[in-house]
Amino acid sequence: MPRLPPSLVTLARSQHSLLPLLLRQTRSLPLARSELRWLREYVFQLPSSISSPALHRARRHHLKRLCYHRSLGAPLQYLLKTQPFGTVEILCGKGALIPRPETEGTVVKLFQTRRNGVAQEGYGLRVLDLCTGPGSIALLAASLLHDSGSPSGYRVLGVDISDRALRLAQQSLTYNIANGALPPAARQNVGFTKLDLLATDHSAALSTIASFFNHDFTSGREPESVVDIIIANPPYISPQGYWKDTSRSVRLYEPELALVPPPLPKPHGSDYLQEDSFYPAIESLATKLRAPGLVLETGGNDQSARVQHMLAQRNWETSIWTDFAGIHRNVVAWRGNGSWSWLGSLS
Numbered sequence: 454m455p456r457l458p459p460s461l462v463t464l465a466r467s468q469h470s471l472l473p474l475l476l477r478q479t480r481s482l483p484l485a486r487s488e489l490r491w492l493r494e495y496v497f498q499l500p501s502s503i504s505s506p507a508l509h510r511a512r513r514h515h516l517k518r519l520c521y522h523r524s525l526g527a528p529l530q531y532l533l534k535t536q537p538f539g540t541v542e543i544l545c546g547k548g549a550l551i552p553r554p555e556t557e558g559t560v561v562k563l564f565q566t567r568r569n570g571v572a573q574e575g576y577g578l579r580v581l582d583l584c585t586g587p588g589s590i591a592l593l594a595a596s597l598l599h600d601s602g603s604p605s606g607y608r609v610l611g612v613d614i615s616d617r618a619l620r621l622a623q624q625s626l627t628y629n630i631a632n633g634a635l636p637p638a639a640r641q642n643v644g645f646t647k648l649d650l651l652a653t654d655h656s657a658a659l660s661t662i663a664s665f666f667n668h669d670f671t672s673g674r675e676p677e678s679v680v681d682i683i684i685a686n687p688p689y690i691s692p693q694g695y696w697k698d699t700s701r702s703v704r705l706y707e708p709e710l711a712l713v714p715p716p717l718p719k720p721h722g723s724d725y726l727q728e729d730s731f732y733p734a735i736e737s738l739a740t741k742l743r744a745p746g747l748v749l750e751t752g753g754n755d756q757s758a759r760v761q762h763m764l765a766q767r768n769w770e771t772s773i774w775t776d777f778a779g780i781h782r783n784v785v786a787w788r789g790n791g792s793w794s795w796l797g798s799l800s
Contacts, residue, residue, distance in 0.1 A: 457476060457477070461482065462476065464482065465482055465485060468482075468486070469489060471516070471517060471520045474520040474521060474523065474524040475488050475489055475523055477524045478523055478524060478526060478702070488523065488529055489520070491529070491533060492516060492519050492520065492523070492532065492533070493516060495519075495532075495533050495534075496512050496515050496516045496519065499512075519532050526701055526702040526705055526706070527702070527706060528545070528551055528702055528706055528707070530551045531545055531546060531547065533545070534546070535628075536551060538557050538589050538592070538593055539557050539560065539561055539593040539596065539597070540593065540597065540600070541589075541592045541593050541596050541625075541629045541634045541635065542625070542628065542629065542632070542634065543587050543588065543589050543592065543621075543625050544587060544621050544624050544625045544628055545587065545621075546617075546621060547617075547706060547708075548615065548618060548708055549586050549615070549618040549622075549708065549711065550587070550708065550711040550712070551707060552586075552587070552589040555750070555776045555777075555778075555780075555782055556590065556686050556750060557589075557593065558776055558777060558782075559684075559686075559748065559750060559774070559776075559782065559783055560589075560590050560593045560597070560684070561597070562774065563594075563682075563684065563748055564593075564594055564597040564598060564601070565597060566799060567601075577598075577606035577607040577608055577642075578598060578606075578607045578608075578681050578682070579607075579608050579678075579679070579680045579681045579682075580594050580598075580607065580608070580609040580610070580680065580682055580684065581610050581612070581662060581680040581682070581683045581684070581742070582594065582609065582610065582612070582683075582684055583612055583650060583684070583685035583687065583735055583738075584612075584650070584685055584686055584687040584711075584731070585611030585612060585613045585618070585622055585645060586613060586615075586618045586621075586622070586686070586711055587618055587621040587622050587625055588611050588621070588622030588623075588625050588645060590611070590684055590686065591609045591610070591611035591622070591643060592622075592625055592626060592629060592643065594607075594609050594684070595607065595609045595635060595639055595642065596629070596634060599638075599639070606642065607642055608642055608643075608644075608665065608666055609642065609643045609644070610643075610645070610646065610662060610665045611643075611644070611645045611646075612647070612648040612650075612658075612661075612662075613645070613647065613648070614647060614649050614650070615708065615710060615711070617708075618708075618711070619645050619646075619647055622645045623645055626639065626645070646661055648661060648662075650687075650731060650734050650735065650738065651714075651717065651730065651731070651734050655737070655741060658738065659679075659738075659742070662679060662680070662742065666679055666680060677743065678742065678743040678745055679742040679743060679744070680742050681746065681792075681793075682744065682745075682746040682747075682793065683738075683739050683742070683744045683746070683747050683748070684747075684748040684749075685731070685735050685747075685748070685750065686750040687731035687732070687735065687749075687750075688711055688712050688713055688714045688728075688730075688731060689714070689728050689729070689731070689751055689752045689756060690712045690713050690728055690752060691713070691726065691727060691728040692713055692727065694728070694752075695709065695712060695713050699712070713727075713728070714727055714728060714729075714730035714731055717730050728752065728756065729756065729759055729760065729763075732760045732763060732764075733763060735747070735749065736763070736764060736767055736769075740767070745787060745791045745793045746785070746786070746787050746788075746793030746796060747764070747769070747784075747785065747786040747787070748774075748785050748796070749783060749784045749785070749786075750782060751781070751784060753780050753781060753782070754780060754781040757773055757781040757783070757784050758781070760784045761784050764784065768788075769786035769787065769788065770786065770787050770788070770789065770794065771784060771786045772784075772785050772786075772796060772797040772799075772800070773785075773800070774799060774800060785797065785799075
């Protein structure tokens with residue numbers, strides 16, 4: 454990283470003594486000023502039993518400490534404890550991935566453009582969020598579905614392997630109900646549970662998911678879908694890409710577990726790439742759940758092409774969604790001319 458021009462540091466210090474600390478990470482004076490404003494707002498809205506002027510000194514000390522940690526690379530979201538994500542706020546902390554704007558764009562695109570009549574009669578829309586992390590996708594989906602006023606309601610289940618991430622997700626659910634971003638009914642309509650998507654036996658996962666969506670695999674009825682749509686933002690970075698393409702701050706603070714898939718045995722004669730590990734597992738689970746629609750986030754153009762090819766080989770219709778930067782960010786898939794074929798009309 455190139456050194457900051459001394460003149461820029463001097464200018465920053467002349468405006469506020471803490472700006473040079475923030476400038477080390479932002480590399481931009483306007484952005485450093487914005488971060489200082491957000492940190493000040495956070496510190497000064499914290500409740501305290503200390504009386505002034507001791508309170509003022511304590512808050513100044515707290516602000517200085519936060520700026521110092523930010524100068525060392527601590528993510529701003531970890532310092533502020535939350536990250537806005539569409540109409541909800543996600544609680545942030547070590548052990549869970551910080552929500553990204555690309556993911557927010559995907560969720561908004563999916564649920565704001567959803568056509569009427571997708572949900573089966575007698576059911577609310579049933580959404581399964583795989584690799585939920587701190588619950589970002591699940592909670593925003595719940596908020597958008599609630600705002601749509603669907604008379605049959607909704608059910609959203611987020612799953613992850615990380616206990617720490619799931620605790621944050623549950624806390625975020627409570628937090629958003631308390632601040633009015635989600636209705637009290639979300640306590641019943643939104644759930645989070647621990648599942649290992651890469652396990653060779655999905656029977657436990659199927660039972661847990663079916664139970665949440667009130668589906669009985671042993672009912673003897675005609676096959677029907679257990680969920681209506683699966684959306685997933687799985688770990689998709691290669692071990693090499695983790696060290697080459699991610700920032701130092703990401704490597705220091707965000708969990709590698711949420712970024713890089715674990716190595717798996719390479720099938721004989723396959724073109725297996727470690728960064729693609731989750732996608733076949735997600736497809737396999739989707740097939741067992743008879744999900745008619747899939748929305749998968751990827752690392753970009755090349756990976757999207759590989760995932761699209763894999764899904765096409767497994768008899769899915771597929772299309773690509775681009776993000777605001779023009780990157781092939783999502784692979785969407787549906788079965789035949791079913792109720793989710795409209796996914797292919799978006800780009």
